[in-house]
Amino acid sequence: MRYSRILIPTIKEVPADAEIISHQLLLRAGMMRKIASGTYTYLLLGWRSLLKITSIVREEMNAAGAQEIMMPSLQPMELWQQTGRNVDYGETMCHLTDRHGRENVLAPTAEEVVTFLAAGEINSYKQLPFNLYQISPKYRDEFRPRFGPIRSREFIMKDAYSFHSSPESLEETYRVMYDTYCKIFARCGLEYVIVEAETGEMGGSGSHQFTIPCESGEDTIVYTQDGSYAANIERASVDPVAKQTANEEIPAMEEVHTPNVGTIEAVCDFLKTKPEQMIKTLLYSKDDKIIVALVRGDHEVNEEKFKIVAGGGKIELAPWFKIVDTTDAKVGFAGPVGLSKHVDKMIIDHSVAAMVVGVTGANKTDYHIKNVVPGRDFQLEGDNIIVADIRNACEGDTYNGKKLLFKKGIEVGQVFKLGTKYSEKLNAKYLDENNVEKACLMGCYGIGINRILASAIELNNDKDGIIWPINIAPFEVIVTCVNHDDEEVAKAAEDIYQKLLKNNIDALLDDRPLRAGGKFKDADLIGIPIRITVGKRSLADGNVEVKLRRESEGEKVKVENTLVRVNELINKLRS
RNA sequence: CGGGGUGUAGCUCAGCUUGGCUAGAGCGCCUGGUUUGGGACCAGGAGGCCGCUAGUUCGAAUCUAGUCACCCCGACCA
Numbered sequence: 209m210r211y212s213r214i215l216i217p218t219i220k221e222v223p224a225d226a227e228i229i230s231h232q233l234l235l236r237a238g239m240m241r242k243i244a245s246g247t248y249t250y251l252l253l254g255w256r257s258l259l260k261i262t263s264i265v266r267e268e269m270n271a272a273g274a275q276e277i278m279m280p281s282l283q284p285m286e287l288w289q290q291t292g293r294n295v296d297y298g299e300t301m302c303h304l305t306d307r308h309g310r311e312n313v314l315a316p317t318a319e320e321v322v323t324f325l326a327a328g329e330i331n332s333y334k335q336l337p338f339n340l341y342q343i344s345p346k347y348r349d350e351f352r353p354r355f356g357p358i359r360s361r362e363f364i365m366k367d368a369y370s371f372h373s374s375p376e377s378l379e380e381t382y383r384v385m386y387d388t389y390c391k392i393f394a395r396c397g398l399e400y401v402i403v404e405a406e407t408g409e410m411g412g413s414g415s416h417q418f419t420i421p422c423e424s425g426e427d428t429i430v431y432t433q434d435g436s437y438a439a440n441i442e443r444a445s446v447d448p449v450a451k452q453t454a455n456e457e458i459p460a461m462e463e464v465h466t467p468n469v470g471t472i473e474a475v476c477d478f479l480k481t482k483p484e485q486m487i488k489t490l491l492y493s494k495d496d497k498i499i500v501a502l503v504r505g506d507h508e509v510n511e512e513k514f515k516i517v518a519g520g521g522k523i524e525l526a527p528w529f530k531i532v533d534t535t536d537a538k539v540g541f542a543g544p545v546g547l548s549k550h551v552d553k554m555i556i557d558h559s560v561a562a563m564v565v566g567v568t569g570a571n572k573t574d575y576h577i578k579n580v581v582p583g584r585d586f587q588l589e590g591d592n593i594i595v596a597d598i599r600n601a602c603e604g605d606t607y608n609g610k611k612l613l614f615k616k617g618i619e620v621g622q623v624f625k626l627g628t629k630y631s632e633k634l635n636a637k638y639l640d641e642n643n644v645e646k647a648c649l650m651g652c653y654g655i656g657i658n659r660i661l662a663s664a665i666e667l668n669n670d671k672d673g674i675i676w677p678i679n680i681a682p683f684e685v686i687v688t689c690v691n692h693d694d695e696e697v698a699k700a701a702e703d704i705y706q707k708l709l710k711n712n713i714d715a716l717l718d719d720r721p722l723r724a725g726g727k728f729k730d731a732d733l734i735g736i737p738i739r740i741t742v743g744k745r746s747l748a749d750g751n752v753e754v755k756l757r758r759e760s761e762g763e764k765v766k767v768e769n770t771l772v773r774v775n776e777l778i779n780k781l782r783s
Numbered sequence: 784c785g786g787g788g789u790g791u792a793g794c795u796c797a798g799c800u801u802g803g804c805u806a807g808a809g810c811g812c813c814u815g816g817u818u819u820g821g822g823a824c825c826a827g828g829a830g831g832c833c834g835c836u837a838g839u840u841c842g843a844a845u846c847u848a849g850u851c852a853c854c855c856c857g858a859c860c861a
Contacts, residue, residue, distance in 0.1 A: 221795045225854055300860065351859060619861065690820055725821040743820055
């Protein structure tokens with residue numbers, strides 16, 4: 209294509225509302241423009257990259273035996289009510305009422321629709337397994353869209369759904385998808401890590417997340433140096449910390465007056481103690497029940513772990529009036545001493561059970577208690593008392609005796625074993641060999657196409673702009689004609705450009721009547737991996753300059769050898 | 784939804800505290816000329832309901848109230 213005819217509105221200055229590098233560069237390189245918070249128009253360059261990514265995904269999915277279909281973005285609310293996910297998704301779901309008063313959902317994902325489809329078409333185990341996928345826009349009414357394409361309200365997702373008649377079959381497809389994802393991300397030129405993940409509101413029994421490690425990631429991944437363990441922080445297990453032993457007798461509990469000192473930080477300041485010596489007491493409500501979580505002051509409750517221990521269901525931090533009602537004190541003064549008989553369940557983190565002595569709320573407004581000894585001053589055992597791992601991993605923790613390390617990452621893909629959660633509710637059943645009706649086992653597999661785009665830029669950029677991995681670059685080669693007004697130079701550039709096109713190389717001809725400097729800056733900014741500079745100077749010796757975006761120096765190549773050299777470089781960049 | 788912030792030229796921003804001449808700069812854009820291999824220079828020019836609405840005032844970009852949009856931090860979530 210000819211640069212002079214394409215809308216590539218590059219900008220020099222950093223747009224004020226773009227925080228992270230990929231967002232800034234997508235805007236600066238003229239690949240994308242915002243239309244409203246969390247919604248973007250992709251211009252030619254951005255769209256071409258997205259198309260390259262989708263072709264890679266499509267090729268690999270097809271090679272893995274999945275079949276491409278297209279499901280509607282407009283879905284009846286009724287289906288979501290059948291699985292109850294209208295409640296689970298809640299406000300995150302975009303929905304609208306049509307002129308007949310029917311409620312519709314703008315697809316945030318498609319388990320319901322695909323399972324509804326399967327329910328109508330599957331009768332026999334002989335039809336299974338199969339794997340359906342689509343690449344289509346998805347909608348989520350994010351409470352806070354941010355980071356450009358990384359968290360947007362409309363995005364492109366590849367979502368696949370497999371149906372099975374046995375756990376072995378599901379396991380096999382899960383493995384195939386897992387391997388396929390590795391191939392896809394590798395072809396996109398991304399460094400990725402695979403971590404164990406939570407299933408969240410998707411439900412199901414097992415899940416892995418594909419994450420691109422980078423600073424601007426919103427997810428935290430936890431791993432051991434030797435690679436034997438990696439998990440999302442939502443899930444990462446920690447070894448219980450060793451029970452400390454007291455060097456001396458701990459004096460009896462002592463109530464201290466702490467007026468208006470309700471936060472951990474304020475209490476530490478006031479009593480000259482440290483967060484790790486505090487016992488944090490959080491009250492959660494599950495229906496009408498109150499469930500207490502105890503963690504150390506410097507730890508955070510991991511609500512996923514907590515929910516599992518608490519027996520599942522919808523569990524939320526209790527509203528203030530329930531806290532007041534239960535503890536008889538203002539929020540900020542709850543403590544475990546004497547509390548267990550007033551609540552339905554008390555779940556104590558291992559690290560609290562291991563404490564020798566701590567400070568905690570007195571269940572009395574404006575009072576805390578010092579010298580609280582777990583096991584002495586409140587029970588660690590009992591009918592409604594559980595000691596478990598309910599906190600987030602943090603610096604210093606180990607798992608299987610190995611030190612845990614932390615890294616930020618962008619989630620670009622996730623695979624789930626769903627089991628029968630959807631097939632049961634939506635009646636996707638089949639008759640097995642013994643004429644017994646059974647619900648299909650399902651798996652689902654998602655990839656965020658736009659997130660691949662953004663994370664590729666996060667990983668590949670320098671002060672001048674983007675450095676595209678060749679397989680997802682909008683163009684593989686840019687032919688920069690620096691002396692546009694010189695007929696001979698223009699013709700040489702045109703010839704090279706035509707030759708590249710004939711050999712199926714994605715080439716962009718910069719035929720604009722600009723000075724050389726401007727063209728180079730634009731070429732660098734939009735990040736085309738290979739640049740061929742055609743100019744009067746080198747053409748006099750029958751040469752052009754061929755330069756890789758990621759290297760600072762180019763090389764002289766004879767005009768007639770250009771195609772051969774470019775092909776070599778493309779192969780090199782692909783490997 | 785809570786906390787904080789910002790809306791002035793296509794972009795980045797000044798001006799607002801303390802109301803008052805024709806509302807500014809840099810970049811970008813248009814015309815002419817000189818330049819021409821890493822964002823050139825000179826001259827001329829176009830481009831603004833100062834987010835919107837109401838109010839205070841002789842007078843509002845500036846003060847007040849409301850409203851909308853956007854951004855950041857947090858809770859929620861892939």
